[in-house]
Amino acid sequence: MNFGGLISAAPVFDAIAWFDPIRIGSTSLLASASTAxxxxxxxxxxxxxxxxxxxxxxxxxxxxARLNLPPVLGQLxxxxxxxxxxxxxxxxxEGGGDSSNSLLMSFLEATAGLSVDGVTTTFQIDSEVISVLSEIGVVILLFEIGLESNLQELLRVGTQATIVAIVGVVTPFLFGTLGLITLFHISTVPAIFAGAALTATSIGITAKVLAELNYLNRSEGQIIIGAAVLxxxxxxxxxxxxxxxxxxxEVELTNIIYLILxxxxxxVGAILIGRWLNPYFVQLVDALRTRGQLLIPALIFAFVLSYIATVIKLEAILGAFTAxxxxAETQKCRELKSQVVPIADILVPIFFVVVSAKTDIGVLNPAVPAxxxxxxMASFLIVVAILGKVVTGFTVFGxxxxxxxxxxxxMIPRGEVGLVFAGIGSATGVLPPALDAAIIVMVIVTTFIAPPLLQVVFQRSPEQNLPQPEAIASSPESR
Amino acid sequence: MNFGGLISAAPVFDAIAWFDPIRIGSTSLLASASTAxxxxxxxxxxxxxxxxxxxxxxxxxxxxARLNLPPVLGQLxxxxxxxxxxxxxxxxxEGGGDSSNSLLMSFLEATAGLSVDGVTTTFQIDSEVISVLSEIGVVILLFEIGLESNLQELLRVGTQATIVAIVGVVTPFLFGTLGLITLFHISTVPAIFAGAALTATSIGITAKVLAELNYLNRSEGQIIIGAAVLxxxxxxxxxxxxxxxxxxxEVELTNIIYLILxxxxxxVGAILIGRWLNPYFVQLVDALRTRGQLLIPALIFAFVLSYIATVIKLEAILGAFTAxxxxAETQKCRELKSQVVPIADILVPIFFVVVSAKTDIGVLNPAVPAxxxxxxMASFLIVVAILGKVVTGFTVFGxxxxxxxxxxxxMIPRGEVGLVFAGIGSATGVLPPALDAAIIVMVIVTTFIAPPLLQVVFQRSPEQNLPQPEAIASSPESR
Structure with missing residues (x-):
């Protein structure tokens, strides 16, 4: 529906009737004219x-889901x-878009009568809001994954997970760096940078696939989650x-020690304090009488831990996972999980869609000589990225x-973490453009290849009785 | 925890390790340096x-809840x-705050090491995001109220609701405007403006109180909701x-006709098309296999109607309510309601807290001569605002x-709608400051007085069997 004609014929009404009840406080309406x-x-x-x-x-x-592939791949x-x-x-x-090439902004101009003057502000604020919503989405995802995880099981497989994590960081880093230096004659610092980009697993994508395949609570799932967190x-x-x-x-040792500590x-602190707090949490929830009496205290706890994690330069998702x-150890866990499901249903898709909406796969086009x-180089990085993580499974003992x-x-998907390395590398000018693009291609391929691959290797697993993906996707257990 | 000392000792690490995996796309990291x-x-x-x-x-x-008052009053x-x-x-x-008087920003500076340079940007974006979240909150609230409402009942009481709405707009408008002119010697245009500010009921606050008192589905509840929508x-x-x-x-007649039409x-169109679409909606939901198969299509429907309502200069909440x-008429209603509950639990409180966080009750201080x-004037407006709506109940026949x-x-609470009038009045310079303040005081008083008053008058109702508020607040029926 295009009411543009009608609307622009009435400029006075335009300026005034376009109000927003929430945004307008008790003082001057036009205090922040541009946003109001x-x-x-x-x-x-x-x-x-x-x-x-x-x-x-x-x-x-x-x-x-209809092609028997993990739904999260489809979201990406x-x-x-x-x-x-x-x-x-x-x-x-941040993904190279601006208001002039946003089709959604053109749609708003056509349907809602958004003016050319307002489009830049609207685009910027909307981008920020959607980015924050996607961040809340991944926080809720990891909170839900935490609720589905089992601390006892995670501690039981802790040693294996630690070895998997360390091997999975060292192997691709070493082979990536050395390969780039010897095979592609890249100088040391950019080679180390690219090697580092090969290290970190995207916990969000892996955890989502594991949940979809109903493998989160098995030994493999818990080793992968534990290793991905580490x-x-x-x-x-x-x-x-x-x-x-x-x-x-040079390396600033104090920072490294600070980060590790x-x-x-x-x-450790969050888990110990959390376990000590658990009975009080249950008491508090039982004492509350208003709506959200379980969900709100749980989210306050998750957001406080996420805040602390951010403040000490870790990631918010680590705080949410720990929460x-x-x-998960309280008697309220079952009820809490069922309430978190609808929230995750509406927020988590925002994360996956936004992550890949920001990714430009134009770098994959071989028709462009550049x-x-x-x-x-990407082909090499992809091989190292995959093999460097696949070997980790064979370090598991006992x-x-x-x-x-x-x-x-x-452990294969690099997801957003790899993009951070590429972004910082290109910003500091350390990475030559070809290597920068190669890292991005590596991230795209490992991210998109992992979900179907994971499904294949779990289906081959002889001793497991794997339910059909359709059944999982809509069954209550997978929630 | 204040890590400020540790952090500022390491400027290099600061600038680089403060990354955000989601916000960084495949192109230049520092493309939007200030936000990144x-x-x-x-x-x-x-x-x-x-x-x-x-x-x-x-x-x-x-x-x-413990004082036997509606919880929403406590949230306000x-x-x-x-x-x-x-x-x-x-x-x-918009509420007269800025980054320098935001205690939360000071907290971020103290705990998270937010720099003085970054505080303005952070404050602005955070304010926008929280405002949008609160708007999503009221959209979800009205969607939930719509789900709890009964279209048949609403149509049955339609005539009464229409009369209540019209009387409730005309009475306070007439008495307010004439009273200001005769008693306070206010000139015509500002008096009309103030009279207009007395007209619109805040549907959000009333609906929430009705839901809390379990009165949403009774005749009174449906008349109030119908009248509040109109x-x-x-x-x-x-x-x-x-x-x-x-x-x-002068009055631009084409706009008014356009708005009414x-x-x-x-x-009418949304309800007719919606009812026609309902069987297809159920078929679609049954055919979907992935998570959120009921919630996501329902929210798409609600957001599309909210978008259309916004575009034709109505309000988003009207679209959400209609959706x-x-x-509510589909066989999926019960399941949908139970899934919307946790989402409303976490989003709706944002709306109520934000609305009153933006309201400066400093204008209520009689120690300030101004x-x-x-x-x-506020005392006069409050009397007119209350009596002008209370009479409407006695127009109900049959x-x-x-x-x-x-x-x-x-119908008493004016809430955010009244603040819009005050805001526009002060922005266009039509309202003298005292009258502007009087409108704000009227809004505050009617908003805060309505929830406890509503509870009292419903408890006096002899033929109704009113459950105890505590039981309602946490009982599944009130959800």
């Missing part, structure tokens, strides 16, 4: 973005389709080392019936 | 804001305590009339056992 004027457009843009995200994630997920592909790589419906300033911590430490190396040429103190892990050097291949494959 | 640098602070600020909001809403709600008071009126934890640019439409029309009157001195077409009303003239007083009292 655009308030209804900003919210209309959010509504339209959410509709695009949900359509992309649902259609993508459903298609993959849905994100590619609506994002910077194809339809330009959902683009972000990987995340190790990745942050590696990033700190490499970044200071790139900038000053704060990680250990945080993870879930601790609350891409070719990068693609050759677990006879475990699917070793599945553990290794579970 | 602040990304972890922005998210930390959101986490901290949400914790503050949930603490305020839970503590406020629980205290009120909680918002006052953390907002611009008291603690300054949650302040907004009130919202009438309020938008009155605003358009008054605004063009204030600006050009589009409102009618939207409400809920239509989906407030006195406003307070005297309903013998109905609680007429409750219907009138249910």
């Amino acid at each position: 004027d655009n308030a209804p457009f900003i919210f209309a843009g959010i509504l339209a973005s959410l509709v695009v995200i949900y359509l992309a994630s649902t259609i993508g997920g459903e298609v993959c 592909i849905g994100g590619l389709v609506v994002g910077i790589s194809a339809l330009h419906l959902l683009v972000f300033p 990987d995340d911590v190790l990745g942050i430490i590696v990033l700190a080392v490499v970044a200071s190396l790139a900038k000053t040429g 704060s990680s250990v103190v945080f993870l 879930g892990l601790v609350l 891409n070719r050097e990068g693609l050759i 677990q006879e019936k475990v699917n070793r291949l599945a553990i290794g494959v579970g | 640098d602040n990304a972890p602070f922005i998210f930390a600020g959101i986490l901290a804001s949400l914790v503050v909001i949930y603490l305020a809403s839970t503590i406020g709600g629980e205290v009120c 008071i909680g918002g006052l305590v953390v907002g611009i009126s008291a603690l300054h934890l949650l302040v907004f640019p 009130d919202d439409v009438l309020g938008i029309i009155v605003l358009a009339v008054v605004a063009s009157l204030a600006k050009t001195g 589009s409102s009618v077409v939207f409400l 809920g009303l239509v989906l 407030n006195r003239e406003g307070l005297i 309903q013998e056992k109905v609680n007429r007083l409750a219907i009138g009292v249910g």
Whole structure:
């Protein structure tokens, strides 16, 4: 519906009736004129973005479910389709988009009468809001994964997970760095940078696939989750080392020690304090009488831990995962899980669609000559990235019936963490453009290859009785 | 925990390790340097804001529940305590706050190491995000209210609701305007403006109280909801009339006709098309296999209607309410309601806390001489605002056992709609400061007085068997 004609014929009404009841406080309306004027457009843009995200994630997920592929792969592909790589419906300033190439903003201009003046502000604010919603989405995802995890089991497989994590960081880092130096004659610092980009597993994608395959609570699942969490911590430490190396040429030891110490103190401290707090949590929840009496205290706990994790330079998702892990031990866990399901249902798809909407797969096009050097290096990085993680499964000892291949494959997706390395590398000028593109290609391929691969290796597992993916996707257990 | 010392000792690490995996796309990291640098602070600020909001809403709600008052009153008071009126934890640019008087930003500076340079950007973006979350909150609230409502019952009481709405708009408008002119010697245009501010009922607050008292599905509840919805439409029309009157001195008839027509077409069209779509909706939901197969299509429907409502200059909440009303008629309603509950639990409190956090009750202080003239006028406006709505209940005919007083009292809260009038009035310079303040005081008083008053008049209702508030607040029926 295009009411543009009607609307622009009435400028007075336009300026005044476009109000927003929430955004206007008790003092001057025009105190923040630029945003107040655009308030209804900003919210209309959010509504339209959410509709695009949900359509992309649902259609993508459903298609993959019918092809016996993990739905999360479909959500990622849905994100590619609506994002910077194809339809330009959902683009972000950080992903190379701007208001002029955002199809959604054009749609708002056409349908909602958004003015050319307002489009920049609206685009920027909407991008920020959707980015924050996607961050809340991954926080809720890891909170839910934490709730589904089993601390006892995680501690039982702790040694194996630690070895998997360390081997999975050291192997690709060493082979990647040395290979780039010897085979591609890259100089040391950029080679180390690219090697570092090969280290960290994307916990979000792996955990989601494991949940979809109903493997989260088995030994393999818990080893992978444990290793992925440690990987995340190790990745942050590696990033700190490499970044200071790139900038000053030497490693700032105090930072590294600080990071390691704060990680250990945080993870151990949160679990110990959390377990001690658990009975009080149950008492508190039982005493509350208003709506959300279980959910709100649980979210306060998760957000406080996420905040602390962010503040000590770890990641918010580590805090959320730990909160879930601790609350999984209370008697309220079952009820809490069932309440978190709908929240995750509406927030988690935002994360996966946004991550891939921001990823430009244009670097994969071999018809562009500039891409070719990068693609050759990318092939090498992909092989190292996959083999470097697959070997980790075979370091697992003392677990006879475990699917070793599945553990290794579970560590493959690099996801957003690898993109951070590429981003910092290109920002500091350390990485030559071809290598920068190669890292991005490696991240895309490992991220998209892992979900179907994981499904294949779990299906081959002889001693496991794997339910049909369709049944899982909509069954209550997988929630 | 203050890691400020440790962090500032390591500037290199600061700049680089403060990354955010989601926010960084495949192109240049520093493309949007100002936001990318602040990304972890922005998210930390959101986490901290949400914790503050949930603490305020839970503590406020629980205290009120124990005093036998509606919990939503406690959430509003909680918002006052953390907002611009008291603690300054949650302040907004539109509410007269800025980054320098935001206690939350100071907290981020102290704990998260947010720099003085980054504080303005972080404050602005966080304010926008929390505002949008609160708007999503009221959209979800009205969607849930729609799901709880009964279209048949609403149509059955339609005539009564229409009369209640019209009387409730005309009475306070006439008496308010004439009273200001004769008693306070206010000139015509500002008097009309203030009279208009007396018209529109805040559907959110009333609906929430009705749900809390378990009265949403009774005749009184449905008359109030129906009248409040029509009130919202009438309020938008009155605003358009008054605004063009204030600006050009005459009424733009084409706009008014356009608004009336589009409102009618939207409400009737959405309900008719929705009812026709309902069987297909059920078929679609049954065919979907991935998570969120009921919730996501329902939200897409709600967001699309909200978008259309915004685009035709109505309000998003009207679209969400209509979507809920239509989906309430499908066989999936029960399941959908139970899934919407946790989402409403975490989003709706944001709305109530934010609305009152933005309200400065400083205008209520009689010790400030400048407030006195406003307070005297406010007393007059409050009397008109209350009596002008209370009379509406007695226009209800053909309903013998109905609680007429409750219907009138249910229409009392002006909430955010009244603030819009005050905001526009002060922005266009039409309203003298004292009258502007008087409108704000009227809004505050009617909003805060309505929930306890509504509870009292429903408890007096002899033929109703009212459950105890505590039982309602946490009982599944009230959800």
